[in-house]
Amino acid sequence: MSTLCVSGGRVLLPDHDVVRADVLVDRDEGTILAVDEDLDGDETLDADGCLVLPGLVNAHTHAAMTLLRGIADDKPLDAWLQEDIWPVEAALTSEDVRAGTELAAVEMIRSGTTAFADMYFEVDAVVDAVERAGLRARVGHGVVTVGKDDDAAREDASESIRAAERFDGAADGRVSTAFMPHSLTTVDPDVLREYTAEAREAGVPVHFHANETTDEVDPILDEHDERPLAWAREQGLLEPEDFLAHGVHTDASEHDLLAETGAGVVHCPASNMKLASGMAPVQDMREAGVTVALGTDGAASNNDLDVFDEMRDAAMLGKLAADDASAVPADAVVEMATQGGADVLSIDSGRIEAGANADLAVLDLDAAHLTPQHDLVSHLAYAATGSDVRHTVCDGQVLMRDRELTTLDAASVRERASEHAQALVDRA
Template structure:
């Protein structure tokens, strides 16, 4: 028998690759943080001697979910300014609150809260764009969670820095520090075409190419953004960033609710990715991302929650459900974005967008063991004809029981293992009192 670190038995396993496959009564063998085998349970017990064996007889195992866009620290602003259009929400509520309160402590505490929530709802990797990026990286590192930190760049000063040159210096210093980290990577986060001038967008594009780094940008979020770009520059925002060299296979275009055929052609030509944030887009009345058209055009579409200030949760299962329902309505096609495709958006497509699909996003031999277990034994989930349908349509985020990243347990029987839930709640209560005052 071969000795390994961990053996997990489950009623169902959804590997994502091969596509649309559901394995029944299988086990996953894990050693040194990597998946070494997926095989029938009886064969697994005969072949492996595990230091720890976990039997989950009523559960489905799937790759850890990837939240490809968010602002983790803004979880402290959950419910702070609801039911307002984007311009009013940003200019009159969120940005004034951030100007007054955001500092390193705010970001660290808010990110810890977001990480706890994401782990408990099955997310093992998140991409974040927010100030004090070093605090985000440290919080992810402490929680043993996978993370892409897209450090923000804007034309104007914030609590984190006095302008683009300062943001780039701090962000690149963080990237050098984290370059070899197994869980945390660093990329550029130019906020949006309307907050970053041509000079700096061009500079970011050149640096990203030189250093082989990712770029994440809010793009075509509202009709007003597109109209203003046409008025000021005579071209659509995506054409502008394309002309400046910012649209590449390393680019993650967030939102993309206002799309025409020319935009799709640019995405196809450059290999850029789209990050779809359906719940945030709906809440802010930003518009509808035409996911079915994008996927038919061969464009990689991943999923993100955006920040909890505009969502109001970080549950990727809810995001999958909303994405699937919206795609059907927008495309006027009940078969658009079925359950398997929606789950792929939240796993392997997210890994591709972040450039880590060789490591995670599917349960394949050789990949890192980022795994989620969901219990499907509750009365309201019976009968289970198709477990993937339940994962997407039956709101199961709170039924996540176990989470592993690199084979290390972050959640066991709903109990956080790497985050002190009580301490996080105390910090959040303090911030609530300050912001309410």
């Protein structure tokens, strides 16, 4: 067995106590062996003056949209997608997706994110990028049937099932998959129902956008006279491992349904604010027992992939939404970015404990904005930023050591992404 010892730091435990301890990792198995004082490993990662926390989980993104960062801002969802984003995405090639996903991987590793959920296309290129980067991901092909005839709609949905079957377990098990219908209003209901049944047969969960704007809720209310998530349940969605992005416009009956079924919600506060989609009732969801995770959504509606920003945004927006400064406290957003995200992705990460996946971020506390240190959970939620991360470990492998990436060449990834982004805009 070959071991790695993250030594000399303070460690964020699952109950959010912070203790001085070393973390010993089995590099072959990619798991945590022990959390204790005075441990030794074959290799050491210095965490002196640092906080060791679980690698953060970005539970909803479209990674390759890094190429579209800054292309169209300051518009509502519908117009933004239809006028700006979808026309450019129609010109995306597999090589673009590879370049954009690698750029996303650099950004995520640098900001301490070790696992993410990705809904996009050219899934083979996404999986290649995840494999090379050393990250963990649940990936899938997003299905949109708006404007397509029945054959093309079914082909798109079949592609999503095929990709989910083909790549589940790839990259030594770091990649898992899902069937990914884009949303309840952008996929034809028959296609949604039939291919969700196929996903069940294939044994993969379903990930989709839901209740993001009132424009998505109202048509379902009008047509079916029921809430979108009740309707979704009737179509076969909301099994325990399923997870939806947003859930901004949800009511108490939908929170109960989510809690009952065990399906998760990925809250994307920055995207919701930027597109003025609304304020998700996160405090109500948590009180109802819903599993809530955090996501950045794509870089074009955020405009970065830093989950530290998302924690702060979630805490701030949660208070505004509840009109209560005690709502969505620091502790809650840290939980959402770690254990909540791991639960939603159905991975055994998000906690520093023997037996769990060795997915870690080591945060350098030697900074003016992290001084003094009364409460490190407060700092994670409100004061820290992705660039404070010094080392990143995923599956027992060091992906960043002293702010130097080990798996990807950050400079050439950035250069390639810039070239692909420019060529894409010229073409589209």
